[in-house]
Amino acid sequence: MxxxxxxxxxxxxxxxxxxxxxxxxxxxxxxxxxxxxxxxxxxxxxxxxxxxxxxxxxxxxxxxxxxxxxxxxxxxxxxxxxxxxxxMWLPAAQALVDQHIAAGDMCAVVTATNAFVTGPIVRKLGVPHMVATTPAQEAGEFTGAPRGTPAFQAGKIERVENWLESMGLHWGSFERTWFYSDSRNDLPLLERVSDPVAVDPDPTLRAHAERHGWKILSLRG
The missing domain is CATH 1.20.1440.100 (SG protein - dephosphorylation function)
Known part of the structure; x- marks a missing residue:
């Protein structure tokens, strides 16, 4: 898997x-x-x-x-x-997601943006799992505060590991692990997976990817 x-x-x-x-x-x-x-x-x-x-x-x-x-x-x-x-929809991005899903890979969007904003977007993409910053709620209404660790920078690793643990899984459960990102803020998680991919990267991430021989991909061509 x-x-x-x-x-x-x-x-x-x-x-x-x-x-x-x-x-x-x-x-x-x-x-x-x-x-x-x-x-x-x-x-x-x-x-x-x-x-x-x-x-x-x-x-x-x-x-x-x-x-x-x-x-x-x-x-x-x-x-x-x-x-x-x-x-903002990218046909090449949808095709990439569909390719991984068709291959039987476990797929998740991991985003610092809060789950209220991103949930409908992720559902439209057809990605079955999402790890996002969680806005706290009381009786179904938002409080204006976050709940738990934000899915930002190193917090993405913690949130992904918690998500995997909730299903009885861990990094070692997988033969290969990909993370696709454009941002320098995602270097911690990119360095954690077996196959980091820089997607239309910012200058800092591009330079890091080139130094380490990571794959660089554009979905906007």
């Missing part, structure tokens, strides 16, 4: 769903445009630079979820999928 793990934003998607959700709620007047847009852009630059404090970011990103009923958020997300996510 083999394991195929996929980052989502800027890997399977031609864009960042977390950032785009922030812009979506700005454009629809759900948060103050001037303040939120500036902070969203600031955090995105920190993410690309590998300097983002995940807990500061999550306090910012999850806060708006706590201010609206879950039913309203679900309707908004359907609109978000149409207005933002459909334009």
């Amino acid at each position: 083999n394991l195929a793990l996929f980052d989502l934003d800027n890997t399977l998607l031609a864009g960042d769903s977390d950032y785009e959700w922030g812009q979506f709620i700005v454009d629809h007047g759900l948060v103050d445009r001037t303040e939120y847009e500036a902070r969203n852009a600031e955090f995105y630059e920190q993410y690309k630079a590998g300097t983002m404090n995940i807990f500061e970011y999550l306090a910012f990103a999850l806060g708006p979820l706590a201010k609206r009923p879950r039913a309203e958020l679900e309707v908004l997300h359907e609109q978000f999928m149409r207005e933002r996510v459909d334009g």
